[in-house]
Amino acid sequence: MDLKNLKINGARLKNTLEKMAAIGGTPGGGVHRLALSDEDRQARDLFIKWLREIDLEVTVDEMGNIFGRRSGENEKWPAVISGSHIDSQPKGGRFDGILGVMGALEVMRTIQENRIKTRRPLMIVNWTNEEGSRFSPAMVGSGVWTGKIDREWAYAREDIQGKKFGEELKRIGYKGQKKAEKWPVQAYFELHIEQGPILEKISHRIGVPKGIIGISWYDVWLEGKANQVGPTPMEGRNDALCAAAEMILKVEGLPGKMGGNMVATVGEIHNYPNSRNIIPGQVRFTIDMRSWNDELVTKGWENLRQDLTTLAARRGCQVRYEEVWKVKHAPFAESLVVRVKEIAEGLGYPSHGMISGAGHDATYMSQVAPTAMIFVPSIGGRSHVEVENTKWEDCEAGANVLLHCVLQSANE
Amino acid sequence: MDLKNLKINGARLKNTLEKMAAIGGTPGGGVHRLALSDEDRQARDLFIKWLREIDLEVTVDEMGNIFGRRSGENEKWPAVISGSHIDSQPKGGRFDGILGVMGALEVMRTIQENRIKTRRPLMIVNWTNEEGSRFSPAMVGSGVWTGKIDREWAYAREDIQGKKFGEELKRIGYKGQKKAEKWPVQAYFELHIEQGPILEKISHRIGVPKGIIGISWYDVWLEGKANQVGPTPMEGRNDALCAAAEMILKVEGLPGKMGGNMVATVGEIHNYPNSRNIIPGQVRFTIDMRSWNDELVTKGWENLRQDLTTLAARRGCQVRYEEVWKVKHAPFAESLVVRVKEIAEGLGYPSHGMISGAGHDATYMSQVAPTAMIFVPSIGGRSHVEVENTKWEDCEAGANVLLHCVLQSANE
DSSP: OOOGOOOHHHHHHHHHHHHHHTTBTTTTOOOOOOOOOOHHHHHHHHHHHHHHHOEEEEEEEETTTTEEEEEOOOOTTTTTEEOOOOOOOTOOOTTTHHHHHHHHHHHHHHHHTTTTOOOSSSEEEOSSSSSSSSSSSSSSHHHHHHHSSSHHHHHTTTTHHHHHHOOOOOOTOOOOOOOOOOEEEEEEEEEEESSSSSHHHHSSEEEEEEEEEEEEEEEEEEEEEEEEEETTSSSTTOOOHHHHHHHHHHHHHHHHHHSOOEEEEEOOOOEEEEEEEEEEEEOEEEEEEESHHHHHHHHHHHHHHHHHHHHHHHOOEEEEEEEEEOOOEEEHHHHHHHHHHHHHHHHHEEEEEEESSSHOOOOHHHSOOOOOEEOOOOOOOOSSSTOOOOOOOHHHHHHHHHHHHHHHHHHO | GGGGGGOOOOOOOOHHHHHTTTTTTTSSBOOOOOSSSSHHHHHHHHHHHHHHTTTOOOEEEEOOOOEEOOOOOOSSEEEEEEEOOOOOOOBBBTTHHHHHHHHHHHHHHHHHHHTTOOOOOOOOEOSSSSOOOSSSOOOOHHHHTSSOOOOOHHHHHHTTTTTTTTHHHTTTTTOOOOOOOOOEEEEEEEEEEOOOSHHHHHHOOOOEEEOOOEEEEEEEEEEEEEEETTTSTTTTOOOOOHHHHHHHHHHHHHHHHHHHHHHEEEEEEEESSSSTEOOOEEEHHHHHHHSSHHHHHHHHHHHHHHHHHHHHTTTTEEEEEEEEEOOOOEEOOOHHHHHHHHHHHHHTEEEEEEEEEEEEEHHHHHHHHHOEEEOOOOOOOOOOOOOOOOOHHHHHHHHHHHHHHHHHTTTT
């Protein structure tokens, strides 16, 4: 057959995604499928059943990463891998991560049913714990596999109830024997929803990221002085929450101050004792800073840290900072970025060059293998929420681009 | 004997307070004795044992309020009551509330051991759930007794685990038979720590409040738009936590704006989904406003509400307000306020006229009976925290003032 006209089966992809959305489905129309939960296990079991139905060779490594492999004409040549993650945010959406895994499955099904031979082996992957919302940090499965995160450290990570990553991995039956260690890869492709408003705004079906923004996470600990609210005059208070409020606005204002090419967010705050009639004595909050320009983040943090320190001193509060996580920006392989763009246009999908503002397993993969991503539009730009949505025809378009990227790379 | 020279036993008072501090004592030197907890029961049992040791007639009413009664020469004449509360804040201090109950006990012991006859009967009271931190609102035992709070509504109040006030009262064995209903009272005195910094600052031993400040509680609900932090540009965000941050600073600035005779505090905040990499979509926070001037609070709230509404609109957030609790300022009986002042000075203690910034059971009592309070200094002005502290000689001085106030009122 002429490979050029090959298309994936959009109806089958939709049906597959809907079956997955039922596992951990929420009344609000989203998905709650935290890493290493019973829902994660259920989705993994179904995924493996589907892999076996098309005769792929299934491997689970010691991090719970699942690989499905299809032979190539040259078995020793590095494989082409595509995939993403099955886990979700708490009350997250039905497309984040899972589209990349089910899209790769649909690509493999299409290749299999058309009995297409490829020069190189093909693989699908589901990376464990991409979200990092149950076990911090994010992208742990791909992090260990690429050698960027220590395996024992990962096993020891605890959720909010004190349960350990390693034990939960074992409990759901996905602590495999095979070492989680990188091997030579010809190309890694990850299909994903944009999680932002740009593609929808410009009515383009395919986003072609040139790489992933750098991400820095900080924790800020504030210590003021708790006291009864009534008899304590406004003057002389050391209200940790008021200090935090000023700081939150400083964080919000930072991108503008630094020239705009950055986002900065306080997503999480804990206030103590958090009682209506007690002046807050302690606050902890998080800062998430992202930019393509690593130096801008470094300079921005220096600038912000100075502002926050001054502010804390003025309010008589003690302040302490902790750097929780830092990944530099991850540029993708130029040749593969061009390939995504050309294939999209060849298929008649208007495409748009961009930068990924979210972290993905592709961040770590890009450090050990030629990597690219394919984005499809998020309705209303919403993600990590139950109303997260993407049109079925956009899912289909993204999977078609993935299909031809995989085939081209597999026949090099 | 000459009543004028009568003094309470400071060493015995200290010993009694120390025994009580052991019940629910925390490693940080404070007390965790929430209303209707096992610790509350244990402290009540000990209190009743002590009441019986000095032959007082003990009654427990249907709200769990405990009364200890000593006969007077004219049994039908209205009694003089003194007391406060045994319950504490979560990880609260060793003096708040309990000083007023143990002070009243020490006064009664002194009168009893000196075989002093009084024209009127004398009573001690422990009011149930003054703090309101386990079961909101505060001052519930005295509120029902004075007819200001409905009994069935109080029984139905739930703690954070869904346990009901009425059931917990029964569980600890303190749901009595006697109706919780006011009867004629000659005078009500409550000895309490100041919970503020004023007396310590001016080195005066006795505070003489002319009444209690009015208190208004509000809840503010904010609805923005949750989203992935990375791919969502700063422009166009509807970050509920940033909106809350601006609002918290507006609340802090309100007393200055209104002329200063007021305090306003945000003590509690809940942020959703409270995840490091999600733009906050919902926030709930509390506002506590207090002033002697009820109209200033009303005007202040109108002013603030307008500011918050404008602010929410500017940030594209929805906002909703709820009035949770409102008590007007409670002026004490002038004649009793003068009595406290004169007795303090007669005993050689420098005294200071003031206003109570904290709510007390005396708020409700002042609405049905002649009422006054006696304050003693709080070290560093700290209260509702484990380091809350008051010098033993100040506790003793306060109990001496209470003794003579009780005796004078009992012989009118």
